[in-house]
Amino acid sequence: MITLNVNGEKQTIDVAPEMPLLWAIRDIVGLTGTKYGCGIGLCGSCKVLMDGSPVQSCMIPVSAAEGKSIITIEGESENLQLLQQSWVELNVAQCGFCQPGQLIAAAALLDKNENPTEEEINEAMIGNICRCGTYQRIKKAIYHTVELKNKSVS
Amino acid sequence: MSTIRNLSRRTFVKSIGLASGGLILACNTSIFSDKEKEEIKNLTEFNPNLFVQLNSDGSLILVASRSEMGNGVRTSLPSVIADEMEADWKMVKIQQAVGDKKYGDQNTDGSRSIRYLYETMRQMGATVKAMLITAAAQTWNVPESECVAENHFIVHTSGKKIGFGDLVEKAKTLEVPTEVALKSPKDFKYIGKHLRSVDAENYVNGSAVFGLDKRLPNMKFVAIERCPVTFGTVKSFDKTEALKVAGVEAVIEIPRITKPFGALGGVAVIASNTWAAFKGKEALKIAWDFGDNKSYNSSEFMDSMTKNVHKQGKVAKDIGSISKAFKNADKIIESTYQLPHLAHTPMEVPNAVAWVQGETCEVWAPTQAPQRSREEVASYLNTSTDNVTINVTLLGGGFGRKSKPDYIVEAAIISKEVNAPVQVVWTREDDVKHDYFHTVSAQYMKASLDKNGNVTGWLHRFALPSITSTFQPGVDYAAGWEISSASNVPFDIKNMKIEVGQAPAHVRIGWLRSVINIPHGYSINVFADELAAAANKDPLEFRLNLIGEDRIEETEDPIKYNTARLKNVLKIAAKNAEWGKELPEGHAYGLAVHYSFYSYVASVVEVSVINNKVKVHNVYTAIDCGTVVNKDTVKAQMEGSAVFGMSLAYYGKITAKEGAIEQSNFNDFKMIRIHEAPNVHVEIVESTERPTGVGEPGVPVIAPAIINAIYKATGKRYYNLPLSDYGLV
Ligand code: FES
Ligand code: FES
Numbered sequence: 001m002i003t004l005n006v007n008g009e010k011q012t013i014d015v016a017p018e019m020p021l022l023w024a025i026r027d028i029v030g031l032t033g034t035k036y037g038c039g040i041g042l043c044g045s046c047k048v049l050m051d052g053s054p055v056q057s058c059m060i061p062v063s064a065a066e067g068k069s070i071i072t073i074e075g076e077s078e079n080l081q082l083l084q085q086s087w088v089e090l091n092v093a094q095c096g097f098c099q100p101g102q103l104i105a106a107a108a109l110l111d112k113n114e115n116p117t118e119e120e121i122n123e124a125m126i127g128n129i130c131r132c133g134t135y136q137r138i139k140k141a142i143y144h145t146v147e148l149k150n151k152s153v154s
Numbered sequence: 155m156s157t158i159r160n161l162s163r164r165t166f167v168k169s170i171g172l173a174s175g176g177l178i179l180a181c182n183t184s185i186f187s188d189k190e191k192e193e194i195k196n197l198t199e200f201n202p203n204l205f206v207q208l209n210s211d212g213s214l215i216l217v218a219s220r221s222e223m224g225n226g227v228r229t230s231l232p233s234v235i236a237d238e239m240e241a242d243w244k245m246v247k248i249q250q251a252v253g254d255k256k257y258g259d260q261n262t263d264g265s266r267s268i269r270y271l272y273e274t275m276r277q278m279g280a281t282v283k284a285m286l287i288t289a290a291a292q293t294w295n296v297p298e299s300e301c302v303a304e305n306h307f308i309v310h311t312s313g314k315k316i317g318f319g320d321l322v323e324k325a326k327t328l329e330v331p332t333e334v335a336l337k338s339p340k341d342f343k344y345i346g347k348h349l350r351s352v353d354a355e356n357y358v359n360g361s362a363v364f365g366l367d368k369r370l371p372n373m374k375f376v377a378i379e380r381c382p383v384t385f386g387t388v389k390s391f392d393k394t395e396a397l398k399v400a401g402v403e404a405v406i407e408i409p410r411i412t413k414p415f416g417a418l419g420g421v422a423v424i425a426s427n428t429w430a431a432f433k434g435k436e437a438l439k440i441a442w443d444f445g446d447n448k449s450y451n452s453s454e455f456m457d458s459m460t461k462n463v464h465k466q467g468k469v470a471k472d473i474g475s476i477s478k479a480f481k482n483a484d485k486i487i488e489s490t491y492q493l494p495h496l497a498h499t500p501m502e503v504p505n506a507v508a509w510v511q512g513e514t515c516e517v518w519a520p521t522q523a524p525q526r527s528r529e530e531v532a533s534y535l536n537t538s539t540d541n542v543t544i545n546v547t548l549l550g551g552g553f554g555r556k557s558k559p560d561y562i563v564e565a566a567i568i569s570k571e572v573n574a575p576v577q578v579v580w581t582r583e584d585d586v587k588h589d590y591f592h593t594v595s596a597q598y599m600k601a602s603l604d605k606n607g608n609v610t611g612w613l614h615r616f617a618l619p620s621i622t623s624t625f626q627p628g629v630d631y632a633a634g635w636e637i638s639s640a641s642n643v644p645f646d647i648k649n650m651k652i653e654v655g656q657a658p659a660h661v662r663i664g665w666l667r668s669v670i671n672i673p674h675g676y677s678i679n680v681f682a683d684e685l686a687a688a689a690n691k692d693p694l695e696f697r698l699n700l701i702g703e704d705r706i707e708e709t710e711d712p713i714k715y716n717t718a719r720l721k722n723v724l725k726i727a728a729k730n731a732e733w734g735k736e737l738p739e740g741h742a743y744g745l746a747v748h749y750s751f752y753s754y755v756a757s758v759v760e761v762s763v764i765n766n767k768v769k770v771h772n773v774y775t776a777i778d779c780g781t782v783v784n785k786d787t788v789k790a791q792m793e794g795s796a797v798f799g800m801s802l803a804y805y806g807k808i809t810a811k812e813g814a815i816e817q818s819n820f821n822d823f824k825m826i827r828i829h830e831a832p833n834v835h836v837e838i839v840e841s842t843e844r845p846t847g848v849g850e851p852g853v854p855v856i857a858p859a860i861i862n863a864i865y866k867a868t869g870k871r872y873y874n875l876p877l878s879d880y881g882l883v
Contacts, residue, residue, distance in 0.1 A: 074361075
């Protein structure tokens with residue numbers, strides 16, 4: 001038995017300890033917002049926050065996630081909800097499949113860096129492929145979120 | 155105009171998934187093939203395929219007949235009805251149609267959704283509006299001419315108003331008018347405006363249900379090992395190790411179905427979760443009978459195709475006399491271009507849930523072709539199509555891959571075998587290795603210039619395995635429609651010859667976003683740029699001259715193309731880029747313009763080549779796709795097309811060795827990532843012409859524009875793709 005903490009809820013699941021966190025979340029816990037895109041750490045579709053850091057859940061055995069706080073796209077982080085709003089406002093998604101991973105990567109970035117430069121955005125998002133090619137809007141939506149936050153502060 | 159009927163009082167509406175109650179109008183959009191029309195005529199005289207239901211609470215339900223795959227169809231099609239109806243967009247709910255002929259042609263390929271359905275959608279909206287006006291006029295006992303529709307209300311000149319929902323009961327009893335006035339385009343509220351995707355919120359909070367997210371009680375997860383060589387078969391297999399994997403429940407062999415969209419066959423691992431199925435698949439030991447395609451080596455194949463285009467081929471078009479033109483030439487230019495196979499790699503791998511129960515089968519799948527899927531499944535199960543229901547989920551990208559339902563047939567086969575609902579999931583490796591690949595091609599071009607730098611003769615010879623080979627094994631020449639994008643080249647050249655060389659297929663060939671326009675758009679645009687250089691002229695000016703006078707080109711197609719519109723997009727792209735302006739050291743512009751899917755697209759790209767590394771900074775795209783239904787969708791599609799075109803230009807290459815595909819995942823079949831993505835600036839030509847394709851025509855211009863820009867920046871001409879082969883990216 002492995003106990004996971006997903007989006008603040010305890011989940012006790014009976015799986016092989018080496019099962020990647022991705023499949024434990026999708027097939028066992030039953031949260032399907034986290035996506036499979038490549039299975040070998042190349043596309044970022046499976047990103048979740050683990051103790052606040054963005055990780056590729058396809059590369060992490062579920063046993064290594066035990067005792068850590070896991071936040072998925074269905075969960076909340078300091079910046080995730082704001083980013084989601086900007087994403088909707090700028091109509092970022094095309095097919096939408098990569099976007100949960102993109103949003104998790106962006107949330108992890110803003111959680112640590114309030115005012116990222118373009119370089120820093122590229123660095124944080126380089127692991128996330130969007131086959132539909134929404135990168136330009138992703139960048140805009142991140143800037144837009146930063147602007148909204150700056151406005152609400154001043 | 156298609157007939158619109160009032161179905162409000164029919165009970166059969168339940169069968170289309172609408173609750174009875176409101177005002178329900180239906181029509182037949184008549185976009186069936188002739189064969190289908192014949193069949194349908196024999197069934198009943200009226201088979202509606204487009205439905206609108208207005209309920210008494212004011213909610214409006216539109217049955218969307220097309221797959222959503224990032225092309226915004228679920229937003230754009232209903233917005234047309236809502237606009238004509240003067241409905242409040244917020245009151246509109248969209249229901250996805252299940253795969254059934256009564257919904258008309260649901261296959262989402264060829265950028266034609268909007269094109270085909272636009273007029274009917276407008277009529278439908280206008281008809282509902284007219285009926286509501288009649289209902290209100292009767293209620294108030296005033297002339298209809300004193301009533302107008304405004305934002306979900308009918309308003310009388312006196313100022314009194316009544317909500318759409320409150321008119322439903324009355325409207326239900328009315329005859330459907332046969333003549334209705336359509337709005338003037340200048341009054342459009344939604345058409346031509348920026349509309350947000352109806353799914354935007356679900357996409358960002360994880361609640362959007364793609365095929366991979368479908369779950370049924372007691373559903374099994376399945377992974378399949380297929381022969382590395384296309385059409386190879388299982389000789390024998392050992393499942394001992396696979397069965398030891400925790401969660402694996404069964405291992406079975408599945409047959410190859412020798413149909414264009416039939417299953418490839420192989421060994422299936424049935425498990426209680428996806429990962430166990432994947433692990434079990436890895437643990438299989440299979441002896442294969444590789445079959446004839448074992449001889450396929452793509453580099454040798456490229457050599458042989460190239461030989462075929464360096465000699466006389468089958469003549470597809472011959473006007474004037476190129477031999478005379480070549481003899482009298484001041485200069486002769488020749489080039490050869492080689493482009494590799496490509497894989498679609500939609501972000502969501504192919505997958506399908508199927509549940510076969512007795513004679514019936516229900517499917518949930520991301521498919522661009524619900525009807526084709528339905529027919530394939532029914533044919534496999536040897537049952538009637540009435541027994542097969544295809545529920546279309548959201549698609550995590552399609553690009554043409556998901557219009558081939560082989561993966562759906564696999565799910566049906568296995569569900570039947572194991573007598574349970576199953577979800578077949580392709581690994582990314584399966585997807586890269588067993589695609590219906592975009593074709594590989596060799597092209598040879600030769601042209602003559604006179605003393606003034608005018609093009610006097612043009613020879614275009616190409617060889618590529620045809621998509622037709624997927625349907626008729628053995629076909630080894632391009633089909634007519636694969637020739638037209640070369641033979642319809644819009645240049646005003648008096649002597650022209652198009653020839654086709656031989657090229658047999660050794661893998662499944664399929665259509666990928668913009669299809670044949672990728673190789674032809676590439677060779678034509680690069681070669682034209684070479685000619686400009688040879689003539690010592692500015693590429694923009696040279697190209698506008700080459701296109702020549704404004705004229706409507708005589709093509710075999712019912713829709714003719716207009717060179718004025720072609721030149722117009724080129725001029726707009728150039729103007730927006732400020733063509734000719736001074737650019738930073740190492741930077742240069744390149745251009746390309748192409749007509750496909752009845753739309754006109756030009757792109758000017760700004761590239762820098764510094765330390766032998768290419769970077770694309772800006773892409774200025776102009777598109778003329780007739781009347782625009784949703785500007786934001788068009789813009790997004792152009793942005794996405796630029797990235798799609800860059801991926802193929804930079805990295806796109808699928809190769810085969812001894813029949814097996816050498817690439818496997820995003821490490822060796824790479825995609826453009828965020829740091830490489832350019833700023834895309836889009837201008838959409840204002841037009842009242844009929845709407846034309848948007849999803850695909852933005853792709854073909856990108857690669858040639860990049861090659862042309864690199865030439866301008868470095869003086870070096872690259873002929874083949876991808877650029878990664880030259881170490882440039
Ligand atoms: S699925 Fe994990 S990085 Fe692609
Ligand atoms: S939106 Fe389709 S892959 Fe990113």
